[in-house]
Amino acid sequence: GAVVSQHPSRVICKSGTSVKIECRSLDFQATTMFWYRQFPKQSLMLMATSNEGSKATYEQGVEKDKFLINHASLTLSTLTVTSAHPEDSSFYICSARGGAPYGYTFGSGTRLTVV
Amino acid sequence: KQEVTQIPAALSVPEGENLVLNCSFTDSAIYNLQWFRQDPGKGLTSLLLIQSSQREQTSGRLNASLDKSSGRSTLYIAASQPGDSATYLCAVNDRDDKIIFGKGTRLHILP
Numbered sequence: 001g002a003v004v005s006q007h008p009s010r011v012i013c014k015s016g017t018s019v020k021i022e023c024r025s026l027d028f029q030a031t032t033m034f035w036y037r038q039f040p041k042q043s044l045m046l047m048a049t050s051n052e053g054s055k056a057t058y059e060q061g062v063e064k065d066k067f068l069i070n071h072a073s074l075t076l077s078t079l080t081v082t083s084a085h086p087e088d089s090s091f092y093i094c095s096a097r098g099g100a101p102y103g104y105t106f107g108s109g110t111r112l113t114v115v
Numbered sequence: 116k117q118e119v120t121q122i123p124a125a126l127s128v129p130e131g132e133n134l135v136l137n138c139s140f141t142d143s144a145i146y147n148l149q150w151f152r153q154d155p156g157k158g159l160t161s162l163l164l165i166q167s168s169q170r171e172q173t174s175g176r177l178n179a180s181l182d183k184s185s186g187r188s189t190l191y192i193a194a195s196q197p198g199d200s201a202t203y204l205c206a207v208n209d210r211d212d213k214i215i216f217g218k219g220t221r222l223h224i225l226p
Contacts, residue, residue, distance in 0.1 A: 106159035
């Protein structure tokens with residue numbers, strides 16, 4: 001079946017540094033990818049929607065200059081957390097439209113810890 | 116604005132029991148509803164998808180129902196096993212074609 005590969009699965013970084021998370025669709029082309037984050041005991045919240053070749057659309061309250069999203073190809077989207085702070089520590093997960101009967105396939109998630 | 120609520124937030128039951136997890140949503144204009152399983156620190160595993168025109172879906176010991184008009188869905192787990200312990204998430208694909216998640220129900224099956 002359709003797979004979305006997300007890397008890294010876990011990352012620890014120092015405050016002030018940047019971290020890049022990759023999300024690749026395998027065996028299918030993902031024209032649209034979604035990025036979510038989940039704080040402890042909270043819902044998965046949509047951060048942004050990215051369409052291949054165009055700028056991402058960010059949800060209200062999500063800083064676009066802090067969370068850089070690039071969707072340069074039909075199989076790859078990246079999320080870069082710039083100047084990370086401890087409050088950015090969270091579980092980030094991507095989703096791609098396509099490849100599944102219902103249209104959405106999820107990555108395995110990335111646990112980011114900023115120290 | 117679509118809101119998804121899951122009750123209870125946490126549940127512990129002895130192995131072998133049947134159980135029901137509840138999900139409610141505020142806007143009935145949805146395309147579909149999904150139930151996911153999330154293990155600690157892991158990604159999502161899709162369990163069941165119910166299209167807006169459907170009433171229920173079954174997979175093995177799992178049965179999910181959908182009453183769109185009342186904004187409710189239930190996930191029924193039969194003959195629970197310790198391996199069923201996880202967080203179960205309900206999510207709707209709303210009228211804006213976005214997926215809105217509930218906070219989940221943390222299920223613990225006692226051996």
